[in-house]
Amino acid sequence: MLRFRHIKFAYITGGKVYSVTTDKTVENQRVKLTVTNKDGVISASVSSATPIELLRLSAEFEYEFKSVSRVYLNGYQSWTDSVEHPINGRLRSVDHIPKPIADKYAFSQYGDYTFTRYSSKKGVMHGFTYGYIRSYDMYDFIGSLNENSGFTTIRTDCGFGRVLAFKECSELHIEDHFEGLKLYIGSGSEEEVFDRWFELMDIPKRDIPKIHGYTSWYRHYQDISEEILIKDLEQSDIGEDDIFQIDDGWQTAVGDWLSIDEKKFPSGLKAVTDRIAELGKGKAGIWLAPFVCEEKSELFKSHKDWLLKDKNGRVVKGGSNWSGFYALDIYNEGFRAYLKEVFDTIINKWGFGRLLKLDFLYAACIVPRRDKTRGMIMADAIDLLRELAGDTAILGCGVPLASVFGKVEYCRVGCDVSLDWDDKPYMKLMHRERPSTMNCILNSVFRRQLNGRAFGCDPDVYLLRDTENTMTAAQRRCLAEINALTGSVWFTSDNAKDYGDEQKKMYQDAIALSGCKVISAELNRKELVLQILRDDKKEILTYDMRDILSLPVKKLLP
Structure with a gap:
């Protein structure tokens, strides 16, 4: 004690x-x-x-x-x-x-x-x-x-x-x-x-439905277009109530959310949401990063007064993604009015009323103010998003977690997965927030207690396809099984119609775990041992997190 x-x-x-x-x-x-x-x-x-x-x-x-x-x-x-x-x-x-x-x-x-x-x-x-x-x-x-x-x-x-x-x-x-x-x-x-x-904390347990769906990111990254997405949609087997989420790449620049890339989307985004509704394949979701703008954006060039500044009056950089990006000041009235127009357009005019994935949210509170701590600023920022989103579900990402407890429906609990297991060797020396499938899996396991209490946990996507990635079959199986066990978001960037017998078996084995409960988790060096409850019987799952060259060992307990 x-x-x-x-x-x-x-x-x-x-x-x-x-x-x-x-x-x-x-x-x-x-x-x-x-x-x-x-x-x-x-x-x-x-x-x-x-x-x-x-x-x-x-x-x-x-x-x-x-x-x-x-x-x-x-x-x-x-x-x-x-x-x-x-x-x-x-x-x-x-x-x-x-x-x-x-x-x-x-x-x-x-x-x-x-x-x-x-x-x-x-x-x-x-x-x-x-x-x-x-x-x-x-x-x-x-x-x-x-x-x-x-x-x-x-x-x-x-x-x-x-x-x-x-x-x-x-x-x-x-x-x-x-x-x-x-x-x-x-x-x-x-x-x-x-x-x-x-x-x-006066936050009651939440009966948040588990959502299934497809996101474009880990299949196309920013190389998306109207043609590509509609082809993905038509070839997919997602259900009527699933989510079809358009990720980064639809806008001309990060921050310019009312400027759709017309070369990629000549008919606009409304044409995509209309096609989703017409086919009855899912509900439309979209990605944006509301509190940042990249250096090449029109917003950065034209609205320097909207940029967040430190106590010395210098603009605050948010990171190196895209062309380099900067944080925006959530207390600037002009910027708040702009965000209101953005959310109204995306939800009510373009038809993305089911799910908003809001990313890089930490940028709002990179620096404190004389009269406000980072925690106060982040709380104000989330309250603003909640007001603007209305009844549309929010999937928060890149955010200090406590700031969204009880305020968003879903939240990412780990870093981005990668198309390999633990990124490139030199990237392992970088910051703790780097993309890594292994790190994402471990975060999902050790933040599992937040699922259904704070929000529905998003463990990021599962990838079972054996193309366009370097993960072994056992690594892909591990990712899918941990996602099914610990999260409320079951998204992929695969086309399930391309699965062979091996991928179909892995999918069925993973989805069968979605109703099981993780009783305990132990990380011994690089071996992850989970004790789960399946059909009132205890079972042990063991994963070698170093390279996972074999399938997980499963053992029933008395």
Whole structure:
């Protein structure tokens, strides 16, 4: 059990730094720090009688780590690798990458690298929002109950038997009240701690239907057109209630969402949605990245005032995709009006009223404001999207997960899969958010508890085809089976009519797992062992995550 020690609080006012370490409420003429510890909930809020700048608000816990303990700390956003680690584990930042390369490709922008300290010391690891220490089937859990006021970094120092929780607040200026830390500390089974956490957040379990469908991305990437998509549609065997999702490549540039590429889509996107309805094959879904624009876009050239800027007035780069892209300021009224027109056009005029895949959402909160933390900004950004989407389902992607708890129907829980197993060797040295089929699978397994509680988990697509990719049959089988076991989104970029007998058998074996429950998961070096419940019988699935040269070993348990 995590044993609470104290709160550390520091702030600046009148040019002086003040700090206190305490386990109880303290008050003076300047501020009041209210500390409570009751029924497994620990909170520390700040009230000020004068304007102050916050420097630190953290809680420290003692914990007796055991050799069998496994530590899980949730990664910053959808794509960040998030798995259980042994107590001597560690995380890798991007500081080993030569600066000219790191700057050119803006690797630091995808994750937490600009505002989180990475340690090379074994056992010193960090994550965001929630985490646990698992010993066999017992979970010692810590989870934030108020990420909308600021993200919470959870850090372990296994060698010293410490767990720290830091509220995002550095350089935040307040004049009256800051909600501060609010943490649930619990012990029990997986079901007990996760159910209790969501109960305390007042987020009821969600009866979200599992969606099936096709997405163009992993078959064509950006090389799509009206002709290609209609051919895909006509040759597909998707059902009337499935999703046919058009991914990136339909727009003239990222950010110019009202400008369809007329060379690719001479009849416009409405012609595609009309054809979908005419054939009765699925419901139309579409991809866009609402909070970013690429450098070659007209939006970037014509609306510099819409670009997000840091405290020094410099525009904020979001990453290196496309022609390089920049974040947009969600508080700019002109940009908000533009987004409203975009959503109205896409949903009501072009016919994409079933599903919006909204990507690269983290860009909205890359930098905090003087009066708002990243968590506050991301919460405002998601509320804006929810308002604009109305009843149209949202599939969030590339987003700090807590910001969309209970607010979107579906959310990606891993990085992009790849057409190979673990990307190119040199890419393994890059950021934690890089594409990797293996990493995506592991994220799906270790974030599985969010499925049906926070949203329907999207484990990305399964690929069973034996062409246009370098994955072995066993790797493709593993991907499909994990997706069926852990997610609520069952999408592919394959044409199932091209499947041979082997692919058909793999599909049937995977789909048969969709109603099974994962009881436990263990990652031993590179071997993934799942215990599942199928037809009231326990079963073990074992996957070799290194190369998967053989099919998973299945064993029934008494």
